[in-house]
Amino acid sequence: MATERIDVRGVARLARLALSDEEVERYGAQLEDLLKHVDDLKQLDTSDVAATAQVIESRNVTRPDVITPCLAHEVVMAGAPQAQHGFFRVPKIIAEAE
Amino acid sequence: MDPVRASAREIARAVNAREVSALEIAETMIPHAAAVDEHLGAYLTFTPDLMREHARRVDARVAAGETLPLAGVPAAIKDNMCLLGTRTTCASKILEQWIAPYTATAVGRLLAAGALPIGKTNMDEFAMGSSGENSALGKTKNPYDLDRVPGGSSAGSAAAVGGFAATISTGSDTGGSIREPAAFCNVVGFKPTYGRVSRYGLIAFASSLDQIGPFGRTVEDAALTYDAMGGHDPMDATSVDRAFETTADHLREDLRGVRVGIVKEFATSDLAPDVAAAYEAAYNDLVKLGAELVEVELPTAKYGLSTYYLIAPAECSSNLARFDGVRYGLRVDGADVGEMYEKTRAAGFGPEVKRRILIGTYALSSGYYDAYYVKAQKARTRIAADFRRAFEKCDVIASPAASAPAFTFNAKSDPYSMYLMDYYTIPVSLAGLPSLSVPCGSATPEGGARPMPLGLQLASPLFTERALLGYAHAYERATQHAAKVAPVQVVTS
Numbered sequence: 001m002a003t004e005r006i007d008v009r010g011v012a013r014l015a016r017l018a019l020s021d022e023e024v025e026r027y028g029a030q031l032e033d034l035l036k037h038v039d040d041l042k043q044l045d046t047s048d049v050a051a052t053a054q055v056i057e058s059r060n061v062t063r064p065d066v067i068t069p070c071l072a073h074e075v076v077m078a079g080a081p082q083a084q085h086g087f088f089r090v091p092k093i094i095a096e097a098e
Numbered sequence: 099m100d101p102v103r104a105s106a107r108e109i110a111r112a113v114n115a116r117e118v119s120a121l122e123i124a125e126t127m128i129p130h131a132a133a134v135d136e137h138l139g140a141y142l143t144f145t146p147d148l149m150r151e152h153a154r155r156v157d158a159r160v161a162a163g164e165t166l167p168l169a170g171v172p173a174a175i176k177d178n179m180c181l182l183g184t185r186t187t188c189a190s191k192i193l194e195q196w197i198a199p200y201t202a203t204a205v206g207r208l209l210a211a212g213a214l215p216i217g218k219t220n221m222d223e224f225a226m227g228s229s230g231e232n233s234a235l236g237k238t239k240n241p242y243d244l245d246r247v248p249g250g251s252s253a254g255s256a257a258a259v260g261g262f263a264a265t266i267s268t269g270s271d272t273g274g275s276i277r278e279p280a281a282f283c284n285v286v287g288f289k290p291t292y293g294r295v296s297r298y299g300l301i302a303f304a305s306s307l308d309q310i311g312p313f314g315r316t317v318e319d320a321a322l323t324y325d326a327m328g329g330h331d332p333m334d335a336t337s338v339d340r341a342f343e344t345t346a347d348h349l350r351e352d353l354r355g356v357r358v359g360i361v362k363e364f365a366t367s368d369l370a371p372d373v374a375a376a377y378e379a380a381y382n383d384l385v386k387l388g389a390e391l392v393e394v395e396l397p398t399a400k401y402g403l404s405t406y407y408l409i410a411p412a413e414c415s416s417n418l419a420r421f422d423g424v425r426y427g428l429r430v431d432g433a434d435v436g437e438m439y440e441k442t443r444a445a446g447f448g449p450e451v452k453r454r455i456l457i458g459t460y461a462l463s464s465g466y467y468d469a470y471y472v473k474a475q476k477a478r479t480r481i482a483a484d485f486r487r488a489f490e491k492c493d494v495i496a497s498p499a500a501s502a503p504a505f506t507f508n509a510k511s512d513p514y515s516m517y518l519m520d521y522y523t524i525p526v527s528l529a530g531l532p533s534l535s536v537p538c539g540s541a542t543p544e545g546g547a548r549p550m551p552l553g554l555q556l557a558s559p560l561f562t563e564r565a566l567l568g569y570a571h572a573y574e575r576a577t578q579h580a581a582k583v584a585p586v587q588v589v590t591s
Contacts, residue, residue: 006460011456011459011460012456012459014463015415015419015455015456015459016422016439016440016443017440017444017452017456018437018440018441018443018444019452023452027452027453027456030453030513031453031457031460033513033514034407034457034513034514037403037514038404038407038408038470038474039404040401040404041401041404041405041408041473041477044398044477046476046477046479049476049479049480050476051472051475051476051478051479052475052476052478052479054292054306054336055292055528055529055530056291056292056293056336056338056530056560058335058336061335071199071200075199076199078197078199079196079197079199079425079426079427080424080425080426081423081424081426081428090424090435090438091431091432091433091435091437092434092435093434093435
């Protein structure tokens with residue numbers, strides 16, 4: 001694991017996180033340091049082991065397809081940074097036709 | 099009865115007996131907690147009006163003949179749990195002004211049991227940290243030395259109870275966030291089995307590990323609080339649908355016939371001499387109560403940190419994707435929607451949260467997923483299997499809750515040195531086990547002015563909360579360590 005230099009900007013782009021040059025430098029170094037530490041996992045034999053996503057046995061939970069009470073529309077919208085006509089307002093996401 | 103010093107059990111008894119009203123309790127606690135909090139900084143928000151409203155409701159129910167297990171008990175709520183109509187911030191700028199539109203199941207059950215909401219407590223941002231220092235909204239100090247951290251992430255919840263600014267509180271524990279601050283603040287902190295307490299209304303950090311649990315100044319108070327909060331909830335698909343065993347009415351007085359596992363790999367020789375001596379003394383006290391000590395092996399426990407610092411950030415990077423400036427919380431405008439996301443998240447998240455989002459995104463990214471995330475999930479399987487094997491030889495495992503008492507502010511500037519604080523708690527979390535920290539003595543840290551509390555971690559097999567709290571109660575009753583360490587004067591005066 002963890003030998004090549006990490007493309008911190010690429011990772012930040014995947015995470016939708018704007019980083020300053022100073023942050024790229026700092027988090028890059030800290031990420032590499034952490035990856036060196038977690039490298040010890042290589043020594044642990046997991047060849048015949050299944051992955052654990054959750055320790056408690058879980059199964060699909062279903063309920064009858066019946067409408068039950070839920071938060072009112074205006075209650076949910078009250079937390080929106082910008083709303084209009086009962087919708088979340090965001091910057092335009094569709095490009096103008098050329 | 100002094101409502102500030104009294105236990106939850108004593109307060110509830112007096113309120114149910116109508117010797118004192120819940121409103122009187124509230125009117126005493128509201129100014130007291132505010133005054134103490136000038137020094138502690140345990141709270142981000144006080145809710146005095148809501149507290150009085152609930153007190154009146156409790157008094158009316160008691161007058162109508164009801165008996166409530168937490169009647170009139172002042173309870174602080176960690177600020178990652180929703181409480182209808184109050185600010186719920188996760189100590190993050192991205193949620194600084196967010197008002198919860200509903201109440202978390204665990205919180206709602208506490209209030210239904212008669213507890214009075216005194217306020218919302220400070221924490222490491224999004225519960226990521228072991229000192230409380232990662233809060234973007236405030237600085238919480240340790241009630242036993244104001245120059246030291248309270249521990250984290252449930253910093254304010256532990257400090258409020260330890261500093262007598264609340265009787266009980268709620269915490270959440272992902273890798274040690276209840277047990278470590280409990281140890282640092284001389285209180286009992288209990289993390290139930292994963293799935294025992296509903297996470298509905300708990301703002302998610304790492305969903306396969308997050309678990310809500312109580313703080314109290316006694317095991318009995320923690321048990322009463324857990325009994326009120328726990329049990330299946332249809333609103334959380336991971337909450338366990340099996341019979342709930344109450345605990346507070348089954349606490350025991352001795353440890354006869356109990357096999358206590360001492361972990362070979364957690365040698366006390368790794369600790370400072372007086373810390374090691376305190377833990378050796380604690381193990382001997384268990385024997386005096388009738389327990390038998392047996393050595394158990396957890397050969398994969400040393401991989402706990404690495405496993406955790408891949409799994410928890412991976413889940414965090416996924417969970418925190420929802421904070422994008424569209425539906426709630428902070429928004430920073432951008433030229434297009436993508437830039438808006440990136441700027442919002444850059445301005446809203448603090449350094450530790452960004453660090454973990456980056457680690458998690460990297461560990462989940464194409465080409466690294468198997469080497470990091472899947473590998474860590476397999477390591478988790480082996481760690482859990484080690485615990486299962488250990489529990490063939492013992493009923494409960496005893497260890498330090500943390501390797502040292504509370505440290506000073508800014509002492510752990512390197513992220514990894516902070517992560518090491520959870521060395522003993524993380525493997526237990528990865529296995530999903532019920533676990534707690536109970537006061538077990540004190541040690542004066544290097545350069546410290548006064549003795550600081552230590553916590554004994556006890557962990558037991560899945561779903562054995564009743565037995566676990568029973569063991570802790572027997573130990574607490576015989577040793578009374580919490581009373582032997584004095585909080586700072588601003589707390590006692």
